[in-house]
Amino acid sequence: MGVGIEVNLLNAWYGANHTLEDITLHIPANEATALIGPSGCGKSTFVRCLNRMHETNPIAKVTGEVKVGGVDIYSETSAVEVRRRIGMVFQRPNPFPTMSIYDNVASGLRLNGFRVRRVLDEVVERSLKHAALWEEVKDDLKKKSGASLSGGQQQRLCIARALAVDPEVLLMDEPASALDPVSTAKIEDLIFELKSQYTIVIVTHNMQQAARVAERTGFFLNGKLIEFDSTHKIFTNPSDKRTEDYITGRFG
Amino acid sequence: MVRIRFQQNLDDLKEKLLVMAGMAEQAIQRAVEAYRVRDLSICDLVDRGEMAINRLEREIDQMALDLLAMEQPMAIDLRFILAVIKINADLERVGDSARAISDRVRELQAFPEAEMPIDIPRTANLASAMVRKALQAFIEGDAEVAESVLSMDDSVDKLNGAAHYTLLNLMKKEPAVAPQALNALMISRALERVADHATNIAEDVIFWVRGADVRHHMGAAAGNSKADGK
Numbered sequence: 001m002g003v004g005i006e007v008n009l010l011n012a013w014y015g016a017n018h019t020l021e022d023i024t025l026h027i028p029a030n031e032a033t034a035l036i037g038p039s040g041c042g043k044s045t046f047v048r049c050l051n052r053m054h055e056t057n058p059i060a061k062v063t064g065e066v067k068v069g070g071v072d073i074y075s076e077t078s079a080v081e082v083r084r085r086i087g088m089v090f091q092r093p094n095p096f097p098t099m100s101i102y103d104n105v106a107s108g109l110r111l112n113g114f115r116v117r118r119v120l121d122e123v124v125e126r127s128l129k130h131a132a133l134w135e136e137v138k139d140d141l142k143k144k145s146g147a148s149l150s151g152g153q154q155q156r157l158c159i160a161r162a163l164a165v166d167p168e169v170l171l172m173d174e175p176a177s178a179l180d181p182v183s184t185a186k187i188e189d190l191i192f193e194l195k196s197q198y199t200i201v202i203v204t205h206n207m208q209q210a211a212r213v214a215e216r217t218g219f220f221l222n223g224k225l226i227e228f229d230s231t232h233k234i235f236t237n238p239s240d241k242r243t244e245d246y247i248t249g250r251f252g
Numbered sequence: 253m254v255r256i257r258f259q260q261n262l263d264d265l266k267e268k269l270l271v272m273a274g275m276a277e278q279a280i281q282r283a284v285e286a287y288r289v290r291d292l293s294i295c296d297l298v299d300r301g302e303m304a305i306n307r308l309e310r311e312i313d314q315m316a317l318d319l320l321a322m323e324q325p326m327a328i329d330l331r332f333i334l335a336v337i338k339i340n341a342d343l344e345r346v347g348d349s350a351r352a353i354s355d356r357v358r359e360l361q362a363f364p365e366a367e368m369p370i371d372i373p374r375t376a377n378l379a380s381a382m383v384r385k386a387l388q389a390f391i392e393g394d395a396e397v398a399e400s401v402l403s404m405d406d407s408v409d410k411l412n413g414a415a416h417y418t419l420l421n422l423m424k425k426e427p428a429v430a431p432q433a434l435n436a437l438m439i440s441r442a443l444e445r446v447a448d449h450a451t452n453i454a455e456d457v458i459f460w461v462r463g464a465d466v467r468h469h470m471g472a473a474a475g476n477s478k479a480d481g482k
Contacts, residue, residue: 235326249258
């Protein structure tokens with residue numbers, strides 16, 4: 001099951017550049033939360049702070065509190081454990097090109113020491129089913145490489161890979177921006193299905209996509225969270241003029 | 253300003269709706285004048301005008317549909333286009349009401365003139381004023397002006413209610429003038445409907461400006477804070 005995320009006074013820097021300022025919000029469990037805003041507004045940095053990827057950059061710094069399921073990921077657990085609990089899917093599908101479809105999905109489990117064949121088989125099948133890819137690849141699991149799949153299939157493979165380690169949260173950074181409309185629709189349907197079991201945070205430039213898949217939406221601008229509300233409210237009658245100007249295309 | 257073409261399209265849509273609004277308002281004035289002076293040539297103008305209003309209704313709907321499909325508007329722009337679609341339908345029905353009055357005037361030609369003890373011009377003036385004010389609210393994006401329209405509707409309802417009572421009594425007392433009284437009753441009813449359409453238009457303006465749905469006296473306070481900040 002998904003867990004809620006409590007963010008309190010989160011600040012982030014790249015060198016001297018203060019990229020996130022005093023972000024405080026509550027992301028509810030088992031919902032999709034969309035983050036929107038113009039390029040460079042801090043939304044991707046924000047999701048990278050949620051699984052401690054931001055700190056992998058030597059000039060980056062983070063302060064504040066991020067509690068996932070009540071546990072502070074910066075003071076109460078390791079970065080490795082955080083990344084197991086919080087999976088991430090990126091803009092461009094990045095399957096391991098030399099690995100088979102099966103090995104791509106099993107890779108996270110093997111890294112965590114799982115070797116039992118029966119367990120791996122079960123997890124690979126379950127993850128591919130959750131990612132709505134099983135029916136398309138079940139006959140080629142070990143014959144084809146991840147790179148042989150179409151773009152949309154590769155992205156669902158990456159989602160399956162993220163799901164295989166049984167995370168509670170799934171972060172998605174523009175997961176459909178490189179995909180055609182049919183593949184995009186499949187990813188959106190998938191997000192809808194996955195909500196029942198995972199908490200989903202999705203960064204998107206596609207506002208219609210945010211409106212379709214997310215219960216809540218946050219609008220970032222210049223490193224600040226300007227507005228965070230139900231998606232319905234944000235897209236029909238936002239409270240802040242800056243949100244309205246952005247979503248109606250008056251700037252950005 | 254980004255999306256300049258979209259803004260231009262929204263302006264064009266507004267302009268076209270205002271053209272239609274002017275025609276609808278004129279249609280009511282002409283229809284009431286036709287009734288007052290029993291002039292069928294004015295009825296012809298009303299009928300031709302109504303056909304032009306119908307054409308505009310289709311054009312405006314098409315423009316709005318195109319903008320929804322092509323531009324995927326959000327927030328205030330989305331509310332504006334929805335409001336335009338609904339106002340468009342109300343204005344078309346104002347045209348229908350004018351046509352209904354015109355039809356009654358034609359029918360009255362078959363009967364001798366009879367003085368009706370009700371004030372049709374007063375009802376017509378009030379209903380027209382409501383339409384004018386609702387459109388002023390639309391032009392200026394002013395929710396407060398729109399609110400003032402809502403409060404005028406009761407007066408027209410009362411005038412229509414009184415006309416109904418008076419004309420029914422007249423029909424009982426003087427069956428010879430029943431056809432004239434019945435037509436007057438239907439004209440009063442048509443004007444009352446015009447006032448209802450003006451009320452709908454005002455409600456749509458409030459929805460556009462404030463994002464508040466005030467129809468059926470529900471949720472009048474919703475969204476006021478944003479409008480106050482504009």
